[in-house]
Amino acid sequence: MSTPQPALDVHGLVKTFGSFRALDGLDLTVVPGEVHGFLGPNGAGKSTTIRVVLGLLRAGAGQVTLLGGDPWRDAAALHRRLAYVPGDVALWPHLTGGETIDLLARLHGGVDEQRRAELVERFELDPTKRGRSYSKGNRQKVALVAALAADVELLVLDEPTSGLDPLMEATFTECVRERREQGCAVLLSSHILAEVEHLADRVSIIRNGRTVESGTLDDLRHLTRTSVQAELAGDPPALAGVPGIHDLEVDGHRVVCEVDTPALDGLLRALTSVGVTSLVCQPPTLEELFLRHYGDAVPATPSPPGATS
Amino acid sequence: MSAVGTLVRAHLRRDRWALPAWWVAGTLLYCTQAVSIDGLYATQAELDQAAAAMEGNAAFVAMAGPARALDTVGGQVAWQSTAYGVVLAGLMSTMLVVRHTRGEEESGRDELVRAAAVPRRAPLVAAMVVATLANVVLGVLVAASLASYGLALADSAALGVGLALAGLLLATVALLAAQVFSTGRAVWGATGAVIGAAFALRAVGDVAENGLSWLSPIGWYQAMHAFSGLRWWPAALLVLAAVPVAAGAVAAFERRDIGSGLRAASPGPARGGRSLSGPLGLTWRLQRPAVVGWTLGLLLTGLAYGTIGDSARELIGESSQALFGGGDDLVAGYYGTTAVMLALIAGGFTVSSALRAKGEEESGRGELLLAQPLARGRWLGAHVAATVAGSVAVVVAAWLGVFVGYAVVTGEAGDAAHYAAPTLVQVVPLLVLAGVAALGHALGGRASALGWAVLAWSVVVLLFGEAWRVPGWAQGLSPYDHLPLAPAEAYAWGPVVGLLVVAALAWAASYVVLCRRDLG
Numbered sequence A: 001m002s003t004p005q006p007a008l009d010v011h012g013l014v015k016t017f018g019s020f021r022a023l024d025g026l027d028l029t030v031v032p033g034e035v036h037g038f039l040g041p042n043g044a045g046k047s048t049t050i051r052v053v054l055g056l057l058r059a060g061a062g063q064v065t066l067l068g069g070d071p072w073r074d075a076a077a078l079h080r081r082l083a084y085v086p087g088d089v090a091l092w093p094h095l096t097g098g099e100t101i102d103l104l105a106r107l108h109g110g111v112d113e114q115r116r117a118e119l120v121e122r123f124e125l126d127p128t129k130r131g132r133s134y135s136k137g138n139r140q141k142v143a144l145v146a147a148l149a150a151d152v153e154l155l156v157l158d159e160p161t162s163g164l165d166p167l168m169e170a171t172f173t174e175c176v177r178e179r180r181e182q183g184c185a186v187l188l189s190s191h192i193l194a195e196v197e198h199l200a201d202r203v204s205i206i207r208n209g210r211t212v213e214s215g216t217l218d219d220l221r222h223l224t225r226t227s228v229q230a231e232l233a234g235d236p237p238a239l240a241g242v243p244g245i246h247d248l249e250v251d252g253h254r255v256v257c258e259v260d261t262p263a264l265d266g267l268l269r270a271l272t273s274v275g276v277t278s279l280v281c282q283p284p285t286l287e288e289l290f291l292r293h294y295g296d297a298v299p300a301t302p303s304p305p306g307a308t309s
Numbered sequence B: 001m002s003a004v005g006t007l008v009r010a011h012l013r014r015d016r017w018a019l020p021a022w023w024v025a026g027t028l029l030y031c032t033q034a035v036s037i038d039g040l041y042a043t044q045a046e047l048d049q050a051a052a053a054m055e056g057n058a059a060f061v062a063m064a065g066p067a068r069a070l071d072t073v074g075g076q077v078a079w080q081s082t083a084y085g086v087v088l089a090g091l092m093s094t095m096l097v098v099r100h101t102r103g104e105e106e107s108g109r110d111e112l113v114r115a116a117a118v119p120r121r122a123p124l125v126a127a128m129v130v131a132t133l134a135n136v137v138l139g140v141l142v143a144a145s146l147a148s149y150g151l152a153l154a155d156s157a158a159l160g161v162g163l164a165l166a167g168l169l170l171a172t173v174a175l176l177a178a179q180v181f182s183t184g185r186a187v188w189g190a191t192g193a194v195i196g197a198a199f200a201l202r203a204v205g206d207v208a209e210n211g212l213s214w215l216s217p218i219g220w221y222q223a224m225h226a227f228s229g230l231r232w233w234p235a236a237l238l239v240l241a242a243v244p245v246a247a248g249a250v251a252a253f254e255r256r257d258i259g260s261g262l263r264a265a266s267p268g269p270a271r272g273g274r275s276l277s278g279p280l281g282l283t284w285r286l287q288r289p290a291v292v293g294w295t296l297g298l299l300l301t302g303l304a305y306g307t308i309g310d311s312a313r314e315l316i317g318e319s320s321q322a323l324f325g326g327g328d329d330l331v332a333g334y335y336g337t338t339a340v341m342l343a344l345i346a347g348g349f350t351v352s353s354a355l356r357a358k359g360e361e362e363s364g365r366g367e368l369l370l371a372q373p374l375a376r377g378r379w380l381g382a383h384v385a386a387t388v389a390g391s392v393a394v395v396v397a398a399w400l401g402v403f404v405g406y407a408v409v410t411g412e413a414g415d416a417a418h419y420a421a422p423t424l425v426q427v428v429p430l431l432v433l434a435g436v437a438a439l440g441h442a443l444g445g446r447a448s449a450l451g452w453a454v455l456a457w458s459v460v461v462l463l464f465g466e467a468w469r470v471p472g473w474a475q476g477l478s479p480y481d482h483l484p485l486a487p488a489e490a491y492a493w494g495p496v497v498g499l500l501v502v503a504a505l506a507w508a509a510s511y512v513v514l515c516r517r518d519l520g
């Protein structure tokens, strides 16, 4: 066997709320030992996917295999092998953070005293405060400590850093890396590309309930464009309309454009054939790809121009 | 436009469905009495005869108020409606105050409002303006409906004014509680306890005629003697009492931090105790304060009803003794009805306890919990266990109260046991109520109000079932309607078993539904 059995395998997942299709044929695979970034704009369906994966929501269609089992049928048994941090952590108002962590750990089969103590210290959490008096970030820390202290094969983290300060974010990154070293699979949903670039081995970008890109960061970089600014020795070659070249601006001997990675070679040859006096190439960033998927909102049914009500 | 004005308008918009519902319910409570008395008794002679019987019945006096001028339509309306009118106005006021003060703070929306340029006290003032408006409209509607029915204008007005003032007084109580306590649930608990105490004090005071009614706002309202020699000065008591309570609320508001109660949240243990290791431990921890509060409340209420002893017998005039077949039966009837009343109050605990699972689910804590290795069935089971245990505790406390109260006053422990015993049996309808509430939660959506709806219907059936001639099958929808009225009637096991089966079926159905639906 060359590839290990995936910790999570989602195929063609559909979830509807009434007539609204929140998930519409979503695919997602997370393998042990990887951090899988799960990106998508607000309302794309990240949290909904995670809830289906946890067996809290029932799938409409498609297959979901969680740690080799069916999350709807065997939820409780499978949950022993995973830990979850919700996007919006709600705590019991009268229970202290320490009590909550212990409760969740005991439901998981017991408290790992050493790990618990270490995590409480690293996240600088005051465990004696009541749930209702914690700030958003501190509520998240409570859930994070509980999840990271558990001895599990899969961590499911829904925007785990949205309330953390930069210092705590660094601590979080460190902790997740450690868990990955130990062979744990991590599903990390996020809006913050930098965090995902930092941590993730592979990413899936979803939009309107569908997976639009998936692969390693290098794969994805390949999909992005390099921006090129050149001063030429003579008149620029005819570049307009060449496939792979976008946003072309020509101003005398100056050329500015964006180029798809496969067309880069052809562009450079064309430029050097004229003679290049100066050249600035900006490497491809995921940011751009990311914003491209976030930005061009393609409505499901495009409305004719001028059809405003 | 001032900040208060803006807030009031926003509140009224949010309450645009709830307020008319309260107003309609309150107006119906009064004017249907007038209509039903006229419908029930064709001649004055019939009304006279019924009035004589009612006057002597301690159970009726405990449920409604001092019997005055019961041989007139107006007297009947004042007698049957005023106590429940105040309860209704109090619940409306509590809902409004909680929703617009503590509820807003709990949800964090209050911070948004305060971040805008709003005077510090504006949210407080706006909530009181809305509560005042709601009570004034209720009072006007009650007065207008009675007057237009043809009852004396001044007395009709007095019923409306007294109701509005009592509702307003209870609004200030809720406002004070909303400053002292940090959760809406606790505010409801505190105000509910005050309303309950007001009712129990006047019940005991009216039956035992020992002046206790003068400690109750309901007593002051009824002391206005509408339709039986109207006097206005007791209304002043309602106003005089509201002033220090409102002042206390403002003082407490000035001393506390936004978002917390009068007492700042104290730090707690850094580690979970051994009991906090599973769903049962957690549910018990969550429900403990409510169980303790309600247990104490019902112990006191039971004690109050018990200390009436057998003065029920003395209320009966010579003439009407024959009607009831002797004084002993009347005492038995009184304690039978008391048992149902206590169980209806306890129903408030049972339904709110059964709906804790719903609160957990809606808050998102259920999601956190059920993403742990915890099956839905076990989670639900823990909540059912807490509800059952809590209901038993509450009923036993009520029983103990009646027993001790009666025994202390009369010195007859044997009789005390005899009269208190039916209270214990009343745990059975509570279990049905718990099952129905759990099923409502499982079904979700509108059905989640099922538990409260059945409890409210049960109250209607007990108070008005006969007067409104509600058909038998509809009365049967009340789980309280199936047990014999022991000790006046013989105990029967059949209905007990039947109700237990219904409760078990409801729980089973809620389990099946909950395990098959989406969570959250």
Ligand SMILES: Nc1ncnc2c1ncn2[C@@H]1O[C@H](COP(=O)(O)OP(=O)(O)OP(=O)(O)O)[C@@H](O)[C@H]1O
Binding pocket: A017, A020, A022, A040, A041, A042, A043, A044, A045, A046, A047, A048, A049, A087, B520
């Ligand atoms: N219980 C529900 N009923 C109806 N619609 C829902 C429900 N839960 C989610 N949705 C809808 O499904 C869509 C996906 O929501 P989801 O919470 O999964 O988005 P998300 O990707 O997590 O967004 P965000 O980044 O804002 O957290 C949204 O349009 C949301 O309104």
Ligand SMILES: [Mg+2]
Binding pocket: A046, A047, A048, A087, A158
């Ligand atoms: Mg989300």
